Amino acid sequence: MMITLEIARRSARRTVTVDAAVTKIGSDERANVVLEDTLVQPSHAVLELGDGGATLIDLGSENGTWVNEARINRCKLRAGDEIRVGSTILRVQSIG
Secondary structure, eight states: OOEEEEEEETTEEEEEEEOSSEEEEESSTTSSEEOOOTTSOTTOEEEEEETTEEEEEEOSOSSOEEETTEEESEEEEOTTOEEEETTEEEEEEEEO
8 A cells, every 4th residue: 555645835846655554744854754844743643554545643733634625633535635734735646
């Protein structure tokens, strides 16, 4: 199982592919997906991959984690979903 995300902040864009069972997303340099955004907590969210697909879990962040403009605590992801963490947008390009 893996997920491909397009990460966009301001005019900068990059694509990352994640295949670990658990991936930490945050502003801490030790996070697996580091987001250089002052509105992102050091440990903001976790992405879990498994046989049931991809699940995004907010880690009690101050500004929240949003999927398709809805604030979430836990959410099953699908290709095409738009995740907002701080002022950074992560678009789910593919899951498989």
